Amino acid sequence: MKPDQAYADLLAHIKQTHALGQVAGLLEWDQETMMPPDGAAQRSEQAAAVEAALHERRTDPQLGDWLDAVDQGSINGAEQVNVEKTRRAYERAKRVPAELAAEIARITSRAQGIWAAARAAKNFEDFAPTLATIVELKRQEATCLATEGTSLYDALLDDFEPGMTVAVLQPLLEGMRPRLANLRAAIADRSHAQPKMRGHFEPDAQLKLSRLIADALGYNWEAGRLDLSVHPFSSGTGGDSRITTRVDAENPVDCLYSTIHELGHSLYEQGTPVEHALTPAGQHASMGVHESQSRLWENQIGRSRAFCVWLYPRMVDAFGDFGLADAEQLYRAINRVETGYIRTEADEVHYNLHVLLRFELERELIAGELEAADMEEAWNTRFERDFGLAVPDASRGVLQDVHWSVGLFGYFPTYSLGNIYAGQLNVALRHHVNDLDGMVEAGNMQPALTWLRDNVHRKGSLHAPAELIEKAVGSAVSAEPLLSYLEDKYSTLFDLA
């Protein structure tokens, strides 16, 4: 086999595999937005058929032959990334026995329904045996994947944040705890005095305003669309990066800020390098970097005073009088800080504490130090330790997230990593974009998007995540900018000493 032909053949193969992966994503998008209810049975067959074809392609022995035949010296940077990432994925896929992979797919496919039923019944015990099975299978998988010197948890984490290890991540995340706890304590119940929105918020008006926000942020409608779903999500990449939102007629913040969050994800996907489309080099760098884009737009920009100046009159246009007198009141209303049970509803101060709880528990589960059966008790004890509240039931506790039921272990910490990256990118953005707040007040987000395009989006996966962030912001990964941002913002807001 000629080395250059080997690379060409390899590339054609991985592009087609990647396209098939996009098909799997489209099936999910359709299921959440368009599919009629009676389509569910055949949809799971369709998804299984695509998964089977993907598995076959990802473990195709030809990949090994091509990878061996490629002449590393004759290929450029992006090509090297493609070869390395493909080799890594191929070796990982090969290390997991087909029967184990199939068993995990089978269990997690059933488990989502069991979890949902248990959550509805607020009964952890209905889910505990399934969780125990999933943890056991994931531990087996991690044992296959772990290499010399990496822990089982590291092996799982690597799927979401390539190159990241517990040794680096744990001090980074745990290091935030004292200052977050202090800030939380300092704010305590001062939030009750903050203004609240009142009124009825027409669903159509919320969607219209969501579209206006998408326009302002620079979302390309020729390469995307906005639909409704039970849980907002972003789907697809490049020329087809769709988002969904949801509408609560009593609370427009849920719709508008879900939209901004998902726009952050899809703006990233729309900006990935088209010349590397369908190859590893052209994909998002990691889940952490992905989350940094959604959180930066949602929080550092979307929950800024400047954004409220832009948004307030548009909300008045959309909803009439909604109980807030001006942009300053809107700013205060959308930055309420309250202790709650639910991660997805948490404010910026509490959010990472929710993640820390999950990170700690799932590390212990995968390490075998905690049994699935003991998870509810462990959750409740530690939640009270961290939040000072007793968990009233499992649906507001250990059963609130879908992640573990679908086998996602090592995913939660990427949320906090995303917040940390967003904190750093926010500083860099304000350094490089002249008068960012003035631009945002005027609804001109283009300079911010352009900087993110140039420094994050267009880099695809050419760099490892931490290296990408370091190149973009000019310093090593650190939680300091995020913590300073939170302390500054909330000290001013709540007039803390």
Place this chain on the structure above:
Amino acid sequence: MKPDQAYADLLAHIKQTHALGQVAGLLEWDQETMMPPDGAAQRSEQAAAVEAALHERRTDPQLGDWLDAVDQGSINGAEQVNVEKTRRAYERAKRVPAELAAEIARITSRAQGIWAAARAAKNFEDFAPTLATIVELKRQEATCLATEGTSLYDALLDDFEPGMTVAVLQPLLEGMRPRLANLRAAIADRSHAQPKMRGHFEPDAQLKLSRLIADALGYNWEAGRLDLSVHPFSSGTGGDSRITTRVDAENPVDCLYSTIHELGHSLYEQGTPVEHALTPAGQHASMGVHESQSRLWENQIGRSRAFCVWLYPRMVDAFGDFGLADAEQLYRAINRVETGYIRTEADEVHYNLHVLLRFELERELIAGELEAADMEEAWNTRFERDFGLAVPDASRGVLQDVHWSVGLFGYFPTYSLGNIYAGQLNVALRHHVNDLDGMVEAGNMQPALTWLRDNVHRKGSLHAPAELIEKAVGSAVSAEPLLSYLEDKYSTLFDLA
């Protein structure tokens, strides 16, 4: 290999293949209804990836092993259908060399764009070389597929109408020509006196009325949906059978009757036997039978006087005054007969003459008796022979249909076969359903749907198409009922001698 295990393994394999085929259908549905324009490039990669996986599954040598190991004596009727149809498909797939199949896929994928550009430019010569290549490749394919005693055209026809041959089809279709020509001549230009609709027809009101029609026909919204597309189509099966329509603000007939036509297709799909879902036995019997369902609802029911009695007040509700005084005027307006160039716009009298022209030309092409380069001249000469009109340009002549550009030869005659079947089913329906017209006038289509469910839909592919029709109507396939229906209807309408 144990025989019963062989059947179980075979069934699991073909179900997954079938589910993957549904995924290919969903990609097309999404492309025509939801996909943002910039998604086109990756969509073609996605479709190619699914096609490649499908091809691999359909030619998987395991199929041959299982088929050999199945004990024919121990399986029931539906199982026998599954084995026979799978064997037939597998052997056909094996007979066509992979390079030829890939070449056909490649050419026809490009050809659609070339055809569309040629049609827009009204220049057949832009498309002629591509058509010549397609014809040559399809002749090669047919040569691989043809068996002892079957012609090349038979081999292609079999994909759409299993078991049908030119020896049976040609006399059946050509036999209609004299009576259709006589009817056409007798009506001549009497149609000019027929009433016409006037006014502006709100797109939303057209869609609302389309949904009302779907309700009346018994369309199950839990197992389907209605969207807009450039060309109306029906997509999917069983629990997920979607339709599309289109809206012309000047002409509601296009929207309403496209909806009824596609509803006919999707009602059939919604009614296929769920116990045989994802297997050959559970699929529609043929393209001809499929078309019989759309045409029966569109024409024999939808264009009946009784249906107009039901529809007229609903059109008044939807559109206000639209220039027609009563249901009788509506009946006359939607049954205008006019010679035109375009098959898809043709009335019931002219439609089959359009099909006969294509059937004749494509038979000669595949037989090698006519060159692709000579097609425009052949079309124009014969069109004038059949319709008494000179073709003004290729876009209204030889370039009007997409079929040949995507390699569909042997498909056109199934349209007329569908009309013939519909003619027979219409007689049987009126025989078995007491006071069908009275039911339809009252908007009670349930008895008609139930009879079709019991006698056509629920039979899936358990019988060959002609056998299915014969069992349903109690007599052999014949064009006589269709011709009598047309002669009766239009003689009365136009007061012919």
